[in-house]
Structure formats: C-alpha cells, structure tokens
Amino acid sequence: MRLTCSSLSLYSLPVDEVIATVAKLGFAAMDLVGIPTLQPIHLDVARRDPDELGRLARAVEDAQVEVATIVTVPSDGMPSWDPAEVNARVGWAVSACRAVSAHRLVLDAGNPIPAEQVERKQAIARWKAMIDEAHRLTSKAGVAFAVEMPHTGTLAERFDQVEELLDAMDHPDIGLDYDTSHVYRSGTSIEDGLRIIGDRVVKVALRDVGEDGEFCRPGTGRVDFRGLFALLHARKYTGDIVIELETPGVINPSDQIREIGLSRTFIEATLAGL
Template sequence: MPLHQRVICSTISFRRLPLAAALRQITDLGFARIDLGALPGVCDHVPYELTANAVAEVASEIHESGLAVRSINADIGDLNRPLDSDGQSAREQHFRRLVELAVQIQAPAIVLPCGSQGHDPLRNLDLDIRNVAEELRKASLLAADQGVEIWVESQHSGRLCHSLDRAGQLMDALLGSGVRSVLDFSHVVASGDDPLTWIGSYASEVAHVHIRDARRGDIHLSPGNGEVDFAAAIAALTAGGYTGDYSLELETADVTDAERPAAAARAGEFISSLL
C-alpha cells in the first residue's frame, strides 16, 4: 500500500550510513519527509562540532536530496548539568548553529532531550527537572527569533525523565513556554508505562511522534516485534486531536543492516494502514 503522507522517516533509521547514502535510501523507499539525526554517539548525520562549514555541507546534502525536514533530533549536552560561563557559552554557540541549520533546511523544529543519560539526578530530582525546563525555555526563546520551535522528548527510558511521572513533572514545568512534547511509544513501554495513560493525560501537548517497538527494558525492536499496541495508541491520539506526523525512528537490533530497508518499508506500510 502507498505510504501515508503523515508517515515520515528519521535518518536515525539508517544511522550507520553516511548522510547522503541514508537520504538516498529514504528517498528510494518512497518517503518525502524526514527527521534529521544529530545525536552524538547515536547518529552523527550532523557533526557535533558544528562549524559554519559543517552547517553548509549538511544543508547542501539535504537540499540535493529533495527531502523536506520535519525536525532536527539533537543533543546540546545535559540540560540538568550546571555549567560555568565558558560551558554555557559553548552550549549556546552549538545551539545557535543548530538553529542556523534548521533555518537553512527549513526545519520547523529542533528536538532536545529530557536531561542527562541515566536515571539518577545530578543534584536532586526537583532541581534537575527545573533546570532542564529552564534550559528548554531559554532555547525556545532563542529559536523563536528565527521561527523555529523547540520540542522535547519528554519521556526517554535511558534519561533523567525516564518515567511518566517525571515526564509529567517536566511538562508541567514547561506550561506556557511553547515547548511541546515528542512522544516515543517505545520509551514509554520500555519504562513500564502505558502509552494510553500517557495520551490520556497529555495528548494536547504532543507535537510529534516517534515510532519504534519495545518491551520493558528494550527499545530496539521493529514495529510488531514488541509490546506496543500501535493501533490503540494511534486511535487514542487521533481521538485526542493529534494531526501531526509519525516518524519511523528504527534504531532496531532485530534486523541486520541488509534487512533494514525492507523492515523500514514494512513499518511504513503498517503505520500507514492505521491512519
């Protein structure tokens, strides 16, 4: 069946390929839009050392591909980690380069994470979550000047806000900021939470959805190989008024690299069938 226009593909799905090759693969599969991976150690399609030349090179490859970009999925460091003035300056410079890239490739949003890797706070939980929210608010103000939104993957099974409770604390701290949430079903299920409970509480906050399957403690499964009830979750989002995209972020470990294009095609068709 043809891909639904709301089903897009993250370059993280083909993170082991160089950016140009990943873009060609995504185009060959019939996708028209992407999320661009910029996660150091996970997907280096955008260099972490982001110079003006690097921005121009990435933008050139995106433009040559003909693909439209929905978001840049990025990491500018642990937002709950206190920094000295030099550290803050370096973080802001890196972020401004990401905004410059977003403008050049006409990406309407940058996605940032919900705190440091691991579940333990760096100081104490309430303070750490407040600091993440403050840094996201500052990023949102800087990006808004260039017409770029900030979204946060507010529940991530491997980071500070790994649970629905902590994600809720973060989202509450962000009320009125303009920062909205990215919902990744795999992180919710891997953390032992229920996507339907998440959607029932926060459907109005969802700006974007990442697609991957999971079971508790394992987020690296292709759709259909884990415990995510995609039909029920997508139906609940639709009932809650969500009209945005579903991005295949298939950083999976249950297929070989040679099988990955076919697995991405199957996932795209499967999610399309639910829309």
C-alpha cells in the first residue's frame, strides 16, 4: 500500500501551492480534486480554461510529484441536468488526466442537483449515461476509471444501493473508490463492505467520523483503521491509501498542513503495528 495525499486536504490553497506543498511534505503522489463550487477550484471542469491544463502540467513537473488520480463531480453547481454539459465536464477531466499523466479518473455515484425533484429510476438512467461516456473516453485515452461509492448524499449511500448502481452501469472493469468515512456512514461495517465490493476497490480514501457524525482526521473518530489495514493486507491490496481531509473548522492552510502531518503519523504507526 502506498500512502498519498489528496488536494482536498489543502482545499484553502490555490492548486499550484497545493501541488508544491504536497511535494514538500514528502508525498510521492497525490490526488487532484476538482469540484466546481469549492473555491479555490483545483480543476475547473465547468469553466474549462484552455490554459489551465498547461499550468497544471507545469506545476506538477516543477514539484516532481505524481498525480495518481483526478477526482471530480461533473454535475456539481449545475442548476439542472444538462447531458451535453455533463459530458463536456467529463471530457475535460479526461483531458486533465492526460495533461498531468494521471492514470485514473474517479467520478461520483450520482450527485443530486438541489433544485430538481427526480425519480430514482430517471436519476440512475442519466447517471449511467454519464458513466458510459466516461468509460468510453477513459478507455480511448488509456486512463483507468473508478466511481466513489458508497457516498453520503448520492444515489449510493448504502451498500444495497451500491449493488444496484453496479448492476445498472454494467462495466466490470470500472473500479471503486472506497472512502472510509462514507462507508462508516452507510451503516455497513468495513469488513462487510469489503466482502461485498472488495474485489473492485482500486483506491481507499482515509477519513474519520467523529461522535457528532462530522468528518475528522484519522485516529480521532470511530473508524477502525487498524482493522481496515489488516483486512486490506489480507486481501493483498497494493493500491493507494489517500489522506483526504475535510475537517470542519480547519480552514487555515497551516492548520490543514498540521492535520495532514498528524494523520500521516497515525496511519504510518498503525501500519507498522500490524
């Protein structure tokens, strides 16, 4: 297993500073997360500035860090579902993967548009159309593709819904991004979750959940990380485990850097104790 860091852990910084900071912290690789409504935007799939990809590529080259995965939510911030716009955003994310040599794209499990009231069957159908287009584009570009689920607030909050979406998308080669905080919130144990979908897990995002139900850094909440790592080791998982933090109230970049450091210390000590 390789420990990496997500740009989401430094969401207060502009992307060039995030890339440089992750490298300075000694991580060999990182995830780049582009969410249109989260400022400053680390990858702007909505605006699609022609100069953006070149700037990102230069920042990555200057920092000498690998961007392993690009993560985005194409429908984020849209007033209504627009298939052409969704596909354009997916296409931009794939282009970004190629620009920074990221080997994987991760998309969401059906992020809702707040202003809409859509029946589940329709929501799954249009999500599947997005997934089909992403699968087509990533296959053509030689980029691996995964979906993050379960995930609170999406079409796949629970594992029965995860299985429903897996059946709907019908692409066995699409992997899964396994976020420990959302697995905890799903009500299913980490062990049972891995039993259900473990063979498809290609990335693990590490985040804890406190007694109040809010996100917190690993080791300060309810998630059993020692148990998780033991299960992953038993499954011979060799992919990335990613520090992905969104701790409420931790906004100052220096505090975010401190949170990353504390998370890393806890994770490495837990792994060493197996």
